[in-house]
Amino acid sequence: MRRAAASHTAPTWTRPTTLGQHRMSATPPVSVVIPAFNHARYVAAAIDSVLAQGFADLELLVVDDASSDGTADVVTAIADARLRLARHDANRGAHATLNEAIAASRGKFVAVLNSDDLFEPDRLATMVEAAGAAADGMFLAFSDVGFIDAAGLPADADRRAADYRRLRARCIVQPAALWFLAGNPAVSSSNLFFSRALFERVGGFAPLRYTHDWDWAARAAACCEPVWIRNTLLRYRVHPSNTLGENDAWRHIHENSYLQSAVLMRATQEGNGQGAADAALDALLGNDSLHPLSLLCFLVLRLRGIGDADLLALATTADGNWLLQSIAERTALPAGQFRSIAELSATIRTVTEQAAMLDDRWKAMRHMDREIADRDRWIEDLNERLGTLARDVAERNQRIESLQADVADLRARLTADEDELAALHASRLVRLALGAGRMLRTIGLGHRDPRLREH
Incomplete structure (x- = not known):
């Protein structure tokens, strides 16, 4: 069923020129629609990638959504x-903008291109050829995606490119009916190529800011099996102003859970048995955009009879009053419990890594404690030995001081003895001299020396 569009005055379509080497038929088989907003830097390259297609019989409709950058x-x-x-x-x-452009288009098939992305030259020819096998007119296709940066250079190292490669690998082993439960393998509305008959059956794009392309592709895939062209026919540009780079967490949570709950409800109607259930669980649990708790809340609401239109309104509120945020506040649940399985898994990995790091640090601290204890015992033993040595030194110093005192005393005594001996020597010499003088006088020799006559 086609979703009702908001009422707006129909825009005036203008043709910048009637010139050009390419001419389209009265009813071109392919209509390419480009919704453009503030992409003056990229839009010319996007348009050129369409007009340079090998499949030239096309019309290109660009809607400028009130851009302010020219x-x-x-x-x-x-x-x-x-x-x-x-x-x-x-x-x-x-x-x-997409719904309006598609309504104004005339082609049997519609291709979407965002104003910052690029078609590969053979994209439309490949898609038209693949659509030839759709006997009932219902056709949906998308291709592999290459990632480029703002300058148009390969951006294979970007996180979104890595996420896409993982999703692509998971979808290879999933049935086509579950591709859009596993994630959004189309990546962007730029990758959607579909028949007008399918669009009229499915209805227009829903007013979802981040997941309007994913939601529409999932609804379309429920009407016909999508075709995945395993060639890179789209260049998706990653740059800071990408809408998906916005940090509006509660809107992301509500939009993802709204569409995933719808896909799950359709899956229960399309397949029965344990095998189908296992496949659906495998697809869902591998989806990095799965928010387990919020998805459970949306499933409960659907099972309680809340209609799709009401749930869509809950997922697209403009006043910031989010249902799940109010539930979290009312039940005192941490808001973090509503995060995606990828974020929760990253948190678990971080906690596990930190726990392992803490365990390693605890082991290191225990080892250090043992080393410190061993060092303390060594220091204590060293202190004891130093104490013993200090006592020995003190005793030795006392003995040295005593010996020094004894030496000083001996020196004093020796000096005294030397003085006494000197005095004794002096007195003896005097007596010997006197005695000698008398003897000389006695023998008559004293008169020759005046000094002897005095005595």
Whole structure:
């Protein structure tokens, strides 16, 4: 069933030029629609990638969603009769812009391209050829995706490119009916190529800011089995202003759980048995965008009879009053419990790594404690030995001081003895001299020496 679109005045479509070497038929088989908003830097390259297609019988409709950077002026400067442009006075969002452009298009098939992405030259020819096998007119296809940066260079190292490679590998072993339960393998609305008959059956894009393309592809896949072209026919540009890079957590949570609950409910109607259930669980639990607790809440609401339109309103509130946030506050649940399985798994890995790090540190601390204890015992033993040595030194010093005192005493005594001996020697010499003088006088020799006559 087609979703009702908001009421707006229909825009005026203009053709920048009627010139150009390519001419389209009265009813071109392919219509390419480009919703553009503030992509003056990229929109010319996006348009050129369409107009340079090997499949040239196409019309290109660009809707400028009230850009403020001159995007419409860039489009107007491109000369090709296949190009038409419409402008909005106020921003209406990607979903409304897409619905409006598709409604104004005429092709049997519709291809979407965002104004910052690029088609590979053989994309449309490959898609049209694949669509030839759709006997009932119901056709949906997308291709492999290459990632480029703002400068147009490969961005294979970007996180989103790595996420895509993991999802692609998981989907290879999943049935096509579960691809959009496992994630969004189309990545972007730029990768959607579908028949007008399918669009009319499925209805327009829902007013979801982040998941309007994923939601529409999942609904379309329930009507016909999608075709996945395993060639890179789209270049998806990653840059800071990508919508998916916005940090509006509660909106992401509500939109993802709204569409995943819808896909699960459809899956229960399409397959029965343990095998089908296992496949659905495998697909769902491998989805990095799965928010387990919020998905449970949306499933409960659906099972309690809350209609899709009401649930969509809950997932697209404009006043910031989010249902799940109020539930968290009412039940005193930490808001973190509503995070995605990828975020929860990352938290668990971080906690596990930190626990292992703490355990290693605890073991290191215990080892250090043992080393410190051994060192303390060594220091204590050393202190005891130093104490003993100090006592020995003190005793030795006392003995040295005593010996020094004894030496000093001996020196004093020796000096005294030397003085006494000197005195004794002096007295003896005097007596000997006197005695000698008398003897000389006695023998008559004293008169020759005056000194002897005095005595």
